[in-house]
Amino acid sequence: MREKLLTIKDLQTHFFTESGVVKAVDQIDLELDQGDTLGLVGESGCGKSVTALSIMRLIDPPGKIVAGRILFSNQDLLLLGDSAMEKIRGNQISMIFQEPMTSLNPVFSIGTQIAETVRTHRCLSPKESLDVAIQMLDLVKIPSPRQRAQDYPHELSGGMRQRVMIAIALSCQPSILIADEPTTALGVTIQAQIMDLIEQLKEKTGTSVILITHDLGVIAETAQFVAVMYAGKVMEYANIKTLFGEPLHPYTSGLMRCIPRIDAETDRRNRLHIIPGIVPNLLELGRGCKFHDRCERRIAVCEQEEPEILQVYEGHWVRCWRAQE
Amino acid sequence: MAFLKNLSVSVGLVIIVLLFFTAIFANWMAPHDPIRIDLQSKLMPPGGRFLCGTDALGRDILSRIVFGSRVSTLIALSCVFIGALFGVTLGIISGFFGGRIDEFIMRTMDMILAFPSLILAMAIAASLGPGISSAIYAVGFVQIPMYARIARGSTLSVRELNFVLASRSFGASSWRLIFVDILPNILSPIIVNATLGLGSAILTAAGLSFLGLGAQPPMPEWGQMIAEGRANIVSGEWWVPTFPGLAIMATVLSFNLVGDGLRDILDPRLRGRK
Numbered sequence: 001m002r003e004k005l006l007t008i009k010d011l012q013t014h015f016f017t018e019s020g021v022v023k024a025v026d027q028i029d030l031e032l033d034q035g036d037t038l039g040l041v042g043e044s045g046c047g048k049s050v051t052a053l054s055i056m057r058l059i060d061p062p063g064k065i066v067a068g069r070i071l072f073s074n075q076d077l078l079l080l081g082d083s084a085m086e087k088i089r090g091n092q093i094s095m096i097f098q099e100p101m102t103s104l105n106p107v108f109s110i111g112t113q114i115a116e117t118v119r120t121h122r123c124l125s126p127k128e129s130l131d132v133a134i135q136m137l138d139l140v141k142i143p144s145p146r147q148r149a150q151d152y153p154h155e156l157s158g159g160m161r162q163r164v165m166i167a168i169a170l171s172c173q174p175s176i177l178i179a180d181e182p183t184t185a186l187g188v189t190i191q192a193q194i195m196d197l198i199e200q201l202k203e204k205t206g207t208s209v210i211l212i213t214h215d216l217g218v219i220a221e222t223a224q225f226v227a228v229m230y231a232g233k234v235m236e237y238a239n240i241k242t243l244f245g246e247p248l249h250p251y252t253s254g255l256m257r258c259i260p261r262i263d264a265e266t267d268r269r270n271r272l273h274i275i276p277g278i279v280p281n282l283l284e285l286g287r288g289c290k291f292h293d294r295c296e297r298r299i300a301v302c303e304q305e306e307p308e309i310l311q312v313y314e315g316h317w318v319r320c321w322r323a324q325e
Numbered sequence: 326m327a328f329l330k331n332l333s334v335s336v337g338l339v340i341i342v343l344l345f346f347t348a349i350f351a352n353w354m355a356p357h358d359p360i361r362i363d364l365q366s367k368l369m370p371p372g373g374r375f376l377c378g379t380d381a382l383g384r385d386i387l388s389r390i391v392f393g394s395r396v397s398t399l400i401a402l403s404c405v406f407i408g409a410l411f412g413v414t415l416g417i418i419s420g421f422f423g424g425r426i427d428e429f430i431m432r433t434m435d436m437i438l439a440f441p442s443l444i445l446a447m448a449i450a451a452s453l454g455p456g457i458s459s460a461i462y463a464v465g466f467v468q469i470p471m472y473a474r475i476a477r478g479s480t481l482s483v484r485e486l487n488f489v490l491a492s493r494s495f496g497a498s499s500w501r502l503i504f505v506d507i508l509p510n511i512l513s514p515i516i517v518n519a520t521l522g523l524g525s526a527i528l529t530a531a532g533l534s535f536l537g538l539g540a541q542p543p544m545p546e547w548g549q550m551i552a553e554g555r556a557n558i559v560s561g562e563w564w565v566p567t568f569p570g571l572a573i574m575a576t577v578l579s580f581n582l583v584g585d586g587l588r589d590i591l592d593p594r595l596r597g598r599k
Contacts, residue, residue, distance in 0.1 A: 058494060083498070086496045086497070086498055089493070089494055089495060089496040090494065091496055094494070095494040097490070097494075099487055102488060103488050104488055104491070105505070105506055105509075105510070106488075107510060108505075108509075116505065117495045117496070120496050120498075120501070168495060169495070
């Protein structure tokens with residue numbers, strides 16, 4: 001029986017704006033098993049990044065985590081004080097972000113920045129921490145690490161900067177790495193390299209990964225379990241084979257149909273499939289299912305009442321009236 | 326370098342270098358003893374042994390100007406140091422922590438700014454007693470709000486940048502964020518204003534000395550030399566207050582030129598690089 005590394009129960013993160021309360025994360029339950037990659041998929045604005053920031057307790061006003069429990073290492077992260085949380089960030093749970101071009105401090109060399117994080121969490125001398133930094137640069141496959149450690153961020157390309165971010169993130173051997181759209185800002189070939197690197201490092205260091213992306217293709221290649229999010233809620237949750245083999249939620253199957261197929265018939269009448277409509281304004285949510293207005297399988301009850309998320313098959317959870325029939 | 330190609334900046338830089346050189350090597354550069362009284366030679370016009378003439382006590386004005394550069398340099402650097410040290414600290418704390426701390430600090434800065442700086446400096450210097458150190462504390466104090474505002478503004482924008490969030494995600498404490506992430510990235514406007522502030526400090530200190538609140542005789546300080554020679558303009562000995570005045574003008578002008586040049590260099594290039 002594998003260890004449950006991270007358990008999120010009933011997480012609610014709301015933003016109290018002048019125009020009203022935005023429920024960016026509205027009752028989410030998630031789990032991460034040791035050694036797994038959990039994929040968090042959804043469109044922009046569905047709450048995936050806010051979930052990640054909530055785990056890291058990096059939500060600033062006007063946002064607030066209003067309810068829930070995040071269980072990690074026998075403690076509830078939401079109950080920890082600031083300095084206790086600082087000891088966890090970068091040390092036991094790390095995060096990398098979407099924009100590597102601006103994620104590094106421009107006035108220090110990359111070696112210094114890696115060493116800085118190492119020294120924050122470990123009692124090492126400057127020289128020892130720099131050695132660790134060079135080892136990490138080697139681990140993320142940056143050539144000539146000893147020389148490159150003295151480079152400044154502006155001397156590096158986007159892909160290399162993201163490797164540096166991964167180096168910093170893994171420098172203290174965290175048990176969880178949260179990757180928030182790590183390759184969205186990078187070209188496709190670099191994307192492949194970075195995802196491969198994360199896979200290899202995952203095996204080498206035993207880190208478990210939460211991968212946030214809007215790209216189902218990336219999920220298909222790397223994740224073991226997937227949660228599909230929409231408007232702050234989890235719409236479907238299953239292991240990777242089941243999700244791609246038999247998606248139960250109309251949103252999930254819609255997303256998959258939208259993926260352009262290279263083997264589709266090239267016919268002037270063949271158009272790319274879309275999901276009509278746009279994501280709802282989180283300030284003006286109705287009573288029923290958040291997806292009903294764009295759903296091709298909706299029925300009367302969908303507009304009236306929001307479905308709960310239910311385990312329809314073993315390990316396969318869906319939030320949909322039609323799927324629960 | 327583009328910096329040196331700009332003529333006015335180069336001129337400013339030359340004068341500043343000359344100033345610091347003179348201040349350091351005053352002993353070797355001054356032709357006469359600046360405080361030696363020689364009533365035989367009083368009020369002699371420029372020329373011959375006394376290139377800038379002598380004052381009412383027969384002291385060589387050029388030598389007094391040379392030694393005065395030491396005083397002026399000391400004042401300028403100390404005042405900017407005090408102003409920047411306290412001002413930047415308060416500004417960063419204000420911008421970083423926000424909320425009531427921000428309100429409290431900024432309203433205090435507003436109170437200081439409400440007074441005309443010379444008046445406030447006079448009040449402080451007068452209550453501390455006459456002397457150079459009083460002038461330094463006073464002028465340094467009135468400069469604090471300027472640095473606080475600049476530091477706060479820059480902190481507010483740097484705080485929102487991605488690498489600050491990244492640092493937080495790696496476990497940086499507030500203090501580490503302030504010293505490693507924010508401070509090094511807000512230095513440019515502070516340096517520019519410090520350079521301009523040097524000139525302003527000299528002017529204000531000269532004003533205080535003119536009023537008798539700063540440097541005390543016989544210490545040669547340009548503002549004080551102007552005060553002593555005020556009446557001499559009327560009686561025809563124009564050189565007594567004029568040369569110290571020119572020294573002040575040249576010094577402050579040079580700081581302003583260099584400050585402008587620095588601003589041109591530092592800002593657009595930063596925007597381009599990032």
